[in-house]
Amino acid sequence: MPNIVVIGSLAYDSIYTPSGAAERALGGSSNYFSLAASLYTKVRVVGVVGEDYLATDLELLTHRGVDVSGVQKLPGKTFHWAGKYEGDLNEAQTLVTELNVFETFSPKLPEKYRDSEYVFLANIDPDLQMSVLEQVKKPRVIACDTMNFWISSKLNSLKKVIEKVDVLLINEGEAKILTGAPNAIAAAPLLNKMGPKAVVIKRGEYGFALYHDSHFFILPAFPISKVIDPTGAGDTFAGGFMSYLAQHSGDLSRESLRNACIRGSMLASFTVQDFSIRALLKLSAADVEKRQAEYRKVISL
Amino acid sequence: MPNIVVIGSLAYDSIYTPSGAAERALGGSSNYFSLAASLYTKVRVVGVVGEDYLATDLELLTHRGVDVSGVQKLPGKTFHWAGKYEGDLNEAQTLVTELNVFETFSPKLPEKYRDSEYVFLANIDPDLQMSVLEQVKKPRVIACDTMNFWISSKLNSLKKVIEKVDVLLINEGEAKILTGAPNAIAAAPLLNKMGPKAVVIKRGEYGFALYHDSHFFILPAFPISKVIDPTGAGDTFAGGFMSYLAQHSGDLSRESLRNACIRGSMLASFTVQDFSIRALLKLSAADVEKRQAEYRKVISL
Numbered sequence: 001m002p003n004i005v006v007i008g009s010l011a012y013d014s015i016y017t018p019s020g021a022a023e024r025a026l027g028g029s030s031n032y033f034s035l036a037a038s039l040y041t042k043v044r045v046v047g048v049v050g051e052d053y054l055a056t057d058l059e060l061l062t063h064r065g066v067d068v069s070g071v072q073k074l075p076g077k078t079f080h081w082a083g084k085y086e087g088d089l090n091e092a093q094t095l096v097t098e099l100n101v102f103e104t105f106s107p108k109l110p111e112k113y114r115d116s117e118y119v120f121l122a123n124i125d126p127d128l129q130m131s132v133l134e135q136v137k138k139p140r141v142i143a144c145d146t147m148n149f150w151i152s153s154k155l156n157s158l159k160k161v162i163e164k165v166d167v168l169l170i171n172e173g174e175a176k177i178l179t180g181a182p183n184a185i186a187a188a189p190l191l192n193k194m195g196p197k198a199v200v201i202k203r204g205e206y207g208f209a210l211y212h213d214s215h216f217f218i219l220p221a222f223p224i225s226k227v228i229d230p231t232g233a234g235d236t237f238a239g240g241f242m243s244y245l246a247q248h249s250g251d252l253s254r255e256s257l258r259n260a261c262i263r264g265s266m267l268a269s270f271t272v273q274d275f276s277i278r279a280l281l282k283l284s285a286a287d288v289e290k291r292q293a294e295y296r297k298v299i300s301l
Numbered sequence: 302m303p304n305i306v307v308i309g310s311l312a313y314d315s316i317y318t319p320s321g322a323a324e325r326a327l328g329g330s331s332n333y334f335s336l337a338a339s340l341y342t343k344v345r346v347v348g349v350v351g352e353d354y355l356a357t358d359l360e361l362l363t364h365r366g367v368d369v370s371g372v373q374k375l376p377g378k379t380f381h382w383a384g385k386y387e388g389d390l391n392e393a394q395t396l397v398t399e400l401n402v403f404e405t406f407s408p409k410l411p412e413k414y415r416d417s418e419y420v421f422l423a424n425i426d427p428d429l430q431m432s433v434l435e436q437v438k439k440p441r442v443i444a445c446d447t448m449n450f451w452i453s454s455k456l457n458s459l460k461k462v463i464e465k466v467d468v469l470l471i472n473e474g475e476a477k478i479l480t481g482a483p484n485a486i487a488a489a490p491l492l493n494k495m496g497p498k499a500v501v502i503k504r505g506e507y508g509f510a511l512y513h514d515s516h517f518f519i520l521p522a523f524p525i526s527k528v529i530d531p532t533g534a535g536d537t538f539a540g541g542f543m544s545y546l547a548q549h550s551g552d553l554s555r556e557s558l559r560n561a562c563i564r565g566s567m568l569a570s571f572t573v574q575d576f577s578i579r580a581l582l583k584l585s586a587a588d589v590e591k592r593q594a595e596y597r598k599v600i601s602l
Contacts, residue, residue: 018483088477088484176389182319183389183506186526205484206507207521216599218521220508225487258602298517299600301559 002246005113006033007046007132008122008235009102010053010071014082015275017089019228025276026057028079029122029145032232035280036239036267038064039288041246043239044113046070046132048105050078060281070110074101089227090204091173109135118246120238121165123147126157133164140250143167143242145234151178163195166252169238172203184209188216198257200241200264202234210261217258222269222295229275236271236280237264240288266292303547306414307334308347308433309423309536310403311354311372315383316576318390320529326577327358329380330423330446333533336581337540337568339365340589342547344540345414347371347433349406351379361582371411375402390528391505392474410436419547421539422466424448427458434465441551444468446539452479464496467553470539473504485510489517499558501542501565503535511562518559523570523596530576537572537581538565541589567593 006029013027034043044067049058051073058068082096107128114137121129121144129144142165150158151174162168168191172184181187184201188211191199198212205227207220241264248256266288270279307330314328335344345368350359352374359369383397408429415438422430422445430445443466451459452475463469469492473485482488485502489512492500499513506528508521542565549557567589571580 181526183526183528185506185524189526203507205486206504209521209524216524218524218599220510220519220521223486223510223517223519225482225484225490227484255602262602298519301556301563 001042002118003042003044003116004037004118004120004242004246005044005046005070005109005116005132005136006030006037006120006122007107007128008033008120008124009079010045010047010049011079011081013080013231013276014096015229015231016084017229018086019226020275022229022275024080026060027081027231027276029124029232029235031061031277032235032271032280033120033122033239034061034066035064035277036236037243037246038066039283039285040243043067044070044116046107046109046113048072048074048101050074050076050101053078060277067113070113072105072108074104076101083231085230088205089230092231107132107135117141117250118242119143120242121145121161122235122238123150126150126154126161129161130157133161141166141242141245141252143169143238145169145238146174147171148174148177159194162191165196167198167200167241168194168196169200169202169234169241171234172201175201185216197252200261202237204230204233208237208261208265210257212257213254215254217261219262219265219299221265222291223298224269224272227272230272232277233268233271237268240264240267262292262295263288266295302343303419304343304345304417305338305419305421305543305547306345306347306371306410306417306433306437307331307338307421307423308408308429309334309421309425310380311346311348311350312380312382314381314532314577315397316530316532317385318530319387320527321576323530323576325381327361328382328532328577330425330533330536332362332578333536333572333581334421334423334540334543335362335367336365336578337537338544338547339367340584340586341544344368345371345417347408347410347414349373349375349402351375351377351402354379361578368414371414373406373409375405377402384532386531389506390531393532408433408436418442418551419543420444421543422446422462423536423539424451427451427455427462430462431458434462442467442543442546442553444470444539444543446470446535447475448472449475449478460495463492466497468499468501468542469495469497470501470503470535470542472535473502476502486517498553501562503538505531505534509538509562509566511558513558514555516555518562520563520566520600522566523592524599525570525573528573531573533578534569534572538569541565541568563593563596564589567596
């Protein structure tokens with residue numbers, strides 16, 4: 001079975017939405033990514049947690065066959081993020097960011113991770129993304145995500161990472177900030193010129209736009225009337241997306257990329273239906289398949 | 302050929318967007334609607350203009366075979382709207398609204414209009430919408446649009462109109478205001494319960510969501526990298542939508558409604574590519590067909 005290595009955060013999040021709150025709930029891009037991708041393929045996690053990180057929380061991953069031997073435990077506390085969503089839940093307002101053990105973290109891949117063929121660089125410091133990338137011997141497909149914080153604070157490092165990836169997955173708002181383009185359609189070709197073969201712009205409740213080989217592929221999100229907590233939807237999308245490519249030998253053809261986006265989008269639609277990683281914990285590949293069949297009816301004549 | 306009667310505004314708009322400005326350019330829902338629908342079917346306009354309305358502007362419609370005998374010319378000035386779009390152009394900021402001749406307007410359908418089978422009640426005072434509706438003998442399909450102004454000022458009248466229509470076409474923002482729902486997916490079933498058989502929620506650059514018979518049909522907009530002026534996109538959508546239903550004997554089946562939405566969406570994608578009605582004036586049914594073929598590739602595997 002192919003292996004995906006992911007570098008990202010393992011975190012405790014406090015989240016406030018119109019539906020309620022989740023205090024110090026399990027979060028972090030690597031958790032969302034791994035729980036999504038591990039429905040389909042092997043995942044290896046590189047990351048860092050503090051002394052407060054619960055063994056049972058790591059077990060949620062190992063029970064899914066995820067390799068966590070690349071997760072370091074350092075003195076101090078686990079990364080903590082608190083955010084609040086209002087109104088249409090399209091944007092989080094960050095209340096607290098405590099880097100904690102992330103402040104001194106230097107990712108080191110276990111030797112056995114170095115043959116991973118698929119690499120996902122979740123939204124973290126681009127210098128750490130690059131460091132992981134350099135440790136993978138012969139990656140077949142590399143994808144990354146980023147956010148406005150790195151666009152404003154580490155643009156040059158970020159550009160070097162983007163230049164090296166096959167696929168850039170990025171939020172619509174950040175795609176506009178990074179390019180200065182007024183909309184996703186104008187931004188995508190500019191991002192494409194920065195290096196990646198394919199660009200996936202994530203549009204929240206409006207779905208996604210894939211740009212590849214001068215063509216757009218655009219579809220809406222699966223219709224969800226009650227969005228509880230959008231946190232982690234993007235990382236879930238990435239997990240579904242990468243798992244599809246890994247299952248298809250890294251095929252970056254038009255059809256493969258399009259199917260990978262649909263898988264990502266389907267998985268993300270579950271994540272937003274509950275707080276934290278709860279929906280992903282209950283999810284099976286059969287649930288995803290069923291939703292995808294319903295989705296086909298939503299987007300077809 | 303089937304006949305659509307439309308009640309709406311004929312206006313001079315002053316529009317400011319990041320791409321430039323159009324001062325006192327031809328606008329108004331009836332102009333956008335009629336120029337779109339008349340590519341496919343007969344249109345009859347009910348409305349009012351002032352003494353300043355140019356004969357050549359009415360001729361733009363008559364050259365397309367549109368019947369303007371229901372357009373009254375009253376002493377005073379034509380309806381004038383000025384608006385400004387910024388950033389992502391998703392929302393206009395109204396700078397000026399001068400009702401002028403609309404203040405005393407009471408729509409009266411010419412006798413020959415009264416057999417119209419298709420009725421579009423564009424965004425105007427719901428009392429005027431109702432008055433037009435009452436003058437049509439035996440409508441086959443009725444659709445309406447509205448906006449926040451009427452939702453806050455004439456909710457009861459508006460509800461009576463919505464109760465009587467087959468299709469409600471409404472902007473996403475206004476769908477949320479009218480229902481109190483946090484998103485389009487939650488709003489659509491609530492709007493459906495207000496009376497219409499079908500609800501079309503227009504989402505600007507994100508396309509549309511059709512809700513009918515407990516099912517959603519959701520598609521993105523055709524990708525346009527340079528949106529010049531979004532004014533009139535919704536009325537253009539309605540013109541395309543209604544023309545499709547009129548050409549198909551008012552068929553409100555799932556397939557027919559879905560195709561009608563796609564037609565509307567395609568036409569609207571042209572309108573936003575230039576100021577005022579300019580793009581519609583140059584447009585042919587063949588152009589629309591060509592774009593629809595490109596669009597199919599954007600939304601298919």
